[in-house]
Each structure stands twice: as C-alpha cells, then as structure tokens.
Amino acid sequence: MTRMNDTTATATDDDPATLRQALAAARAQIDALQTELDETNRGVLALYAELDTQAQQLRQATELKSRFLAYMSHEFRTPIASVRSLTRLLLDRVDGPLTPEQEKQITFIRHTAEEFADMVNDLLDLAKVEAGRIDVSPAWFELVDLFAALRGMFKPLLVNPDVQLIFEEPQGVPQLFTDDAKLSQILRNFISNALKFTAHGEVRVSATVGPDGHGGEEITFSVSDSGIGIAREFHDAIFQDFTQIGSPVQKRLRGTGLGLSLSKRLAELLGGRVALRSEPGVGSMFSVSVPARLPEPLRSVATMQEPAA
Template identity: 70%
Template structure:
C-alpha cells in the first residue's frame, strides 16, 4: 500500500500567499503612483511653458500693434504734404505745367493716394488686432449705401474699358449694422476688383439669404485667382503670385482687414474664382447685429 501526500493548502500557506500578492499589489501601486506623479509634474511644467509662450505672444502682438499704429500716424504727415503739393501743382497754382510735367504730377497723386490707403489699412488692422475697433450699429437703407459707394468711385474710374455696375437692391429690408464698416469692406472688394480687371465690368450686388442674412457680392471679369491661392487670399500680407500682382503695388492688407471687419459684424467673407475667369468676393452679414439696441 503506497503512501499519499496531502497537498491541501494549510492556513499558514494561504496567509503567506495572500501576503505575497498584497505586497506585489502594493509595489505595483507605488510604481504607478510614482509614474503618475512624474506625469503630473510634466503636465504642470508643460502648462507653465505654454503660459509663458502665450504671454510672450501676447506681448509681441501688442508691440506689433503699437508699432503699426505709431508708424501709421507718423506716415500721415508726409503723405498729406505730398498730396497737398501735388494738388497745387495739378491746379496750376504756380504756373502752367507741360504735358509731361502734368503726367508726372498725376503719377505722384495716384502713388500718394495709394500709399495713404495702405497706411489706413495698417492702422485699421492694428486697431483690430488690439481689440480697439468699436462697432456702432444703426438702421440704414441699402440704396443709400450703394449711392454713397457709386459717388465715391465715380471720380476714380479712369479706365474706359471697365464699367462699375451697382445693381439696385430692390425688395430688401433695412439693415441694422455698422454701415461704415460694411462700406469699408465693400470699398476694399471694389478697389481690388478694379485693380485686377483690365476690361469688362465690376458688378456690385446684394441678395437676401434666408430670413436672417444678406450677402453682398463684388464680381469682376479680371484675371481671376487659381484655386491653390484661395485659402490664403484673406491672410495678412497675402498676395497672389502672378505677373499682374507683381506689377501692381499693395500690402495685401485690404482683404485681410475685410475679413476681420466682417467677423466683428457677425459675418464672414468668401471667394469664388478661377484663373482667367474673374472673381466674386462676398461678405455675408446678419440682418441685425447681436445688440440689445437692435
């Protein structure tokens, strides 16, 4: 008769096994706790670094805005002097000019006017980035806005091969928004369209979109913009890389400023264009701004 060994765990063995498992669990917990604390320290350090970078970015943006505002103001005095002197020369205040002299004075006038527009765009962009642009909404008729724009551009239409058309805004309600900011957006769109349209027309129109918004569009028959440039056309200092763009001066601020102003008015800007087929720049705005005075 063979002997058999009883392999049933004794109470002492159960206690030892339990203590070993508990010790392993405690060791794993301690290791996990150490890893978690290390991770937390890393997260805290990362947040501190991000806060420092955000503060540096804020200060850099503030300094840039101050610089742009200061330089814009400083540029105004010499620009106004140049424009005043060239106007006196063009009016023959100090004597008659020869045809060549008159042509050169005209060039000075157009260049100084363009320079003044650039300075205005720089100053406005600096104000927008600094959050110092105030919106003053009021009720107004669209027909009055179009009449004002028509009168504003009539003196500068010097290309007989391009016509500027304003479609009558019939059947549209009054708007409650900042008409000066809206006019500035449309002026930038129209000026840009006239600059890049050698022949044909620039057409300004407005339509209602649903019950809450209107869309203003400026369509031209100009050189158009290739699709790869559409996403960047409203960025600061962005210019389309084309022979015509290189020949014509500009800061690339007008469209960027228009985008910022549209956002301040609760709207958005968009572009439809194809190279060689013209462009349509649009701004969509609510019929009424989100204002307690509306």
C-alpha cells in the first residue's frame, strides 16, 4: 500500500499539468522582470533626454553670455577711446593751460578710462575663448625680441623709482614656435600685477628651458616680485574669474580680477599651464610653461616652417 502511494506521488510530480503551471509561473516572472526592465530603460532614456535638454540650454546660455560680453565690449570701446583722446588733448594743453587741480582730475579720468579699456579688452578676450572663437597663430620668433618689446612697452609705466623692472638675458633658450601675441599678453598681465602690488624692490622676468615629458622642450617664463604676496588659501582661487584678494593694497589699487583668469586660459590654448608661488610679505612668482613648439592639434592658422639657420 505504501509502495502504491509512492508511485502515485511520483506520477503526480511528473504530471504535465504541474510542469505547465511551473513553466507559466516562470514565464510570468520573466514577463514581470521584462516589464520592470522596460520601465527602467524608459526612465533612463527620459533622463538622457532631460540631460541633453539641459546641456543644450547650458550651451545656449553660454553662447548668449559670450555674445553679450562681445557686444558690450565692442560698444564700450568707442566712448572709452573718446574719453582717452579728450583727456590726452587736455593734458597736452591744446585748448589752453590747466591749473594743478584740473591736471590732477583729468589725469585721474585718464587712468580710470585706461583701467576700463583693459577690463573691456579682457572681457572680450574671455568671451572669445569661451565661445571657441579665438585663433592660435603660431610663428617662429626669438625670445630676446619678445623681451625687448615688453621692456619698451613697460618703460613709460615705470613711475615708481623704488621699483626696478629687470629682464634676465635668456640662456640656452631656442627659437619658439607658438603664438607670440598671446604669450606676450600673459606676460603683460603678470608684469602689470607685479608692478601694481610692489611698492619697493624689483620685478624680475626670466625664462628657462627644460624637457616637456614628451620628448620635446618646454619654456618656463617667470615673473617674480618683492611685493605684498598672496596667502596660500588664495592660490587656487586667484586664477578664477573676477577674483580679487582682500588687502589694504588691493582695496586701494582697483582691478577687474580678469587678467589672471584670462592668462590661465590663454596658456591652456598654447598647450601650457600657469603656476604661482607666493608668501605674504615676501613676494610672488607667477609662471607660465609652454611647449617650445606648439603641438600640432593646437595650430589653427599658421603652417609650420623650419626657422632660418
């Protein structure tokens, strides 16, 4: 009797109806999982679509900001040029003599207009960089020629007899193939800041050559000063847009906070990088390192030719 019951149980376990039920249950579970997976996929697709929309909106906002900055910069240039021209005529006494107080006020207006012009130029350049509309035009040039041009440019601006601007003679630096105008702009920003925040001592400009880690040569330009210095906690922020360091000198000497940010971006366009070493009360050293030969992917205008022997 017991053996009959075992046989019946075995038959029941192998019964086709039971197998069909188990198979149907498995299929239902698979269908449920597939439905859940489809819903997850739809959610992911919706998320991607939302991210694409947000990215497009961000691109449009960036484009609008760049266009606004470029438009306003162009619009500001005409009245700024007029103010500078008028102040120059007045200071040249074209319309008659000036009292000491008049000369003082007109000189103040002229300096303010020059600061405004620098800000407008920086804004326009930033707008071009952000919009990807700035060209890199490399050419061969000698470093001594670049230093000579900078020396001549800053000579009329050395109004503080307690500060010397020194350009070290470059030793062993080869001809460079990069955008000399953008490199000059970076160095001008560094030198201008150094002169502005150095009350006495010197501002020294130098260049050294070393390996770039890719089989080529890298030139590092350094602008060191004996000025007020910058606290360590501000070293990273100093290269961000509109960043200014709170100090009595900073409050007295106004600036836009754009020059160093622009210098960083221009250095990156040249395949390089900027750096800062500084200590409050001791001075600062801003540096930019760029390849001696601009990498091929970064060349957008000029065709590279070997320099003359």
